[in-house]
Amino acid sequence: MMGLRQLLSDPYISGIIWRGLAVGGLVSLCAALLGVTLVLKRFAMIGDGLSHVGFGAVALSALLGLGGEFQMEFALPIVTVASFLLLHLTVKGKLKGDAAIAVISSSAMAVGVIIYHANGGMTADACNSLFGSASVITLSQKDLLISTLLSVTVMVLFMLLYHRIFSATFDPVFAAASGVAGAGYQAVIALLTSVTVVVGMKMMGAVMISALIIFPALTAMRLCKSFKGVVLTAAGVSLVCFVVGFIVACVAGLPTGPCVVVVNLVALLAASFMNKR
Amino acid sequence: MNLIECNDITLSYDHRQVVGHLSFSVEKGSCLCIVGENGSGKSTLLKALVGLIKPEQGTITFAKGFTRKDIGYLPQRTEVQQDFPASVEEVVRSGLLNRKKKGFFFGRQEKEIALRVMDELELNDLAGLCFRELSGGQQQRVLLARALTSADEMLVLDEPATGLDPLATAELYEIIARKHREGMTIAMVTHDMEAAIANADVILHLDYDRSFFGTTAQYLASDLYRHIAGGTR
Numbered sequence: 001m002m003g004l005r006q007l008l009s010d011p012y013i014s015g016i017i018w019r020g021l022a023v024g025g026l027v028s029l030c031a032a033l034l035g036v037t038l039v040l041k042r043f044a045m046i047g048d049g050l051s052h053v054g055f056g057a058v059a060l061s062a063l064l065g066l067g068g069e070f071q072m073e074f075a076l077p078i079v080t081v082a083s084f085l086l087l088h089l090t091v092k093g094k095l096k097g098d099a100a101i102a103v104i105s106s107s108a109m110a111v112g113v114i115i116y117h118a119n120g121g122m123t124a125d126a127c128n129s130l131f132g133s134a135s136v137i138t139l140s141q142k143d144l145l146i147s148t149l150l151s152v153t154v155m156v157l158f159m160l161l162y163h164r165i166f167s168a169t170f171d172p173v174f175a176a177a178s179g180v181a182g183a184g185y186q187a188v189i190a191l192l193t194s195v196t197v198v199v200g201m202k203m204m205g206a207v208m209i210s211a212l213i214i215f216p217a218l219t220a221m222r223l224c225k226s227f228k229g230v231v232l233t234a235a236g237v238s239l240v241c242f243v244v245g246f247i248v249a250c251v252a253g254l255p256t257g258p259c260v261v262v263v264n265l266v267a268l269l270a271a272s273f274m275n276k277r
Numbered sequence: 278m279n280l281i282e283c284n285d286i287t288l289s290y291d292h293r294q295v296v297g298h299l300s301f302s303v304e305k306g307s308c309l310c311i312v313g314e315n316g317s318g319k320s321t322l323l324k325a326l327v328g329l330i331k332p333e334q335g336t337i338t339f340a341k342g343f344t345r346k347d348i349g350y351l352p353q354r355t356e357v358q359q360d361f362p363a364s365v366e367e368v369v370r371s372g373l374l375n376r377k378k379k380g381f382f383f384g385r386q387e388k389e390i391a392l393r394v395m396d397e398l399e400l401n402d403l404a405g406l407c408f409r410e411l412s413g414g415q416q417q418r419v420l421l422a423r424a425l426t427s428a429d430e431m432l433v434l435d436e437p438a439t440g441l442d443p444l445a446t447a448e449l450y451e452i453i454a455r456k457h458r459e460g461m462t463i464a465m466v467t468h469d470m471e472a473a474i475a476n477a478d479v480i481l482h483l484d485y486d487r488s489f490f491g492t493t494a495q496y497l498a499s500d501l502y503r504h505i506a507g508g509t510r
Binding site for chain 1: 324327328329345346348350351352355357358361362363364366367368370371372373374375381382383405406407410423427
């Protein structure tokens with residue numbers, strides 16, 4: 001086990017670490033902002049469903065012989081389509097929302113696993129896309145670029161549409177009567193969530209990316225009494241938990257995703273405890 | 278002058294026709310109470326008035342210069358709101374969106390409208406509290422404040438007193454009656470017949486193909502009312 005200082009003293013390794021911190025931090029921020037409205041609208045499991053679809057898509061791209069660097073481009077349109085489908089099913093009420101998500105996510109998962117097996121067994125690739133990269137070494141300059149673009153987009157949209165997002169989340173019927181188009185706004189949230197899931201999946205893994213969406217919002221909801229407070233706290237909590245989890249992972253030589261999730265869990269438990277007192 | 282005229286409208290909810298060939302009008306400054314059994318299409322009718330659904334047949338015409346933006350709407354409370362982290366002030370302010378034609382943020386003048394309404398409905402002491410911590414009566418007063426923040430001309434209220442205790446109900450109806458006296462036009466759905474008769478100038482009783490529309494005095498003399506009053510006594 002190497003100390004953090006030793007790791008950072010190597011320019012090659014420190015480059016990788018800074019890149020991982022930047023990508024993960026930005027994705028954590030987006031996930032937290034989107035998570036607040038998803039959790040409040042009872043769409044929390046959409047992130048989870050989408051990441052499983054992402055896993056299936058990555059498996060498919062491996063089958064088609066696409067290199068690892070094109071996985072994101074391949075998965076993104078598939079996940080986006082799935083997000084619109086999930087929203088449509090949830091809103092139209094053909095299937096109950098949670099059931100619809102379970103159907104889509106376990107199907108995508110099953111197809112993904114079958115593809116990997118038919119394609120030469122569960123390789124390290126399959127493990128990586130399920131549980132996140134064992135190291136952050138696989139993150140590329142392109143990941144950094146996309147996550148920067150994504151987070152700037154999410155933050156700018158969130159600030160500009162803040163009052164509309166609040167109104168549509170708190171009371172969609174009233175918001176619609178005020179001229180806030182629910183469908184358009186939901187489509188934007190679904191699209192941004194898809195991008196967040198696909199970008200974050202590489203680091204966090206398909207089964208754990210939804211934690212980034214759900215945990216910070218839940219933690220913040222236990223601490224704050226206003227929507228603004230919840231949004232700002234969720235963003236802050238998410239960022240801090242990511243950085244702490246990431247450093248622990250680097251120093252202890254553990255995979256990043258699970259460490260970040262465990263730190264988020266500790267924060268949630270602490271917030272629940274403070275709320276109880 | 279009629280603010281809204283509905284001519285021979287047919288409305289559906291969940292692919293089921295609930296209102297058929299209905300004609301009525303809402304006069305400026307009047308208080309219209311809409312009564313009828315569950316499933317008779319009361320809420321659906323209000324949704325049509327605020328533009329959330331379109332009639333399958335017939336027309337809803339607004340007076341010249343009167344638009345959807347002049348209507349403050351109070352929908353029924355939802356389950357999501359019961360544990361929603363929002364301050365009272367945030368909820369009241371969200372009514373301001375209805376006044377906005379463009380732009381993303383609220384200006385000082387707009388924020389003053391919200392403050393004035395909160396002052397009027399005696400919500401100042403609750404401003405920083407969380408919506409989920411309020412009693413049912415307080416929550417409903419906050420949502421009424423949001424409706425008043427969103428428009429000055431007309432209120433459209435969907436069962437505002439449902440689930441409230443008698444005191445909170447009386448307080449809420451008193452605020453509505455006061456806004457009516459001040460000149461606001463009111464259209465209110467209620468299943469509280471006594472409150473409807475006490476507050477309304479005009480009553481619309483929905484009953485698919487034999488709906489009643491007329492003044493409160495006419496309604497009390499109608500066969501439909503006698504049938505219902507006879508049935509409950």
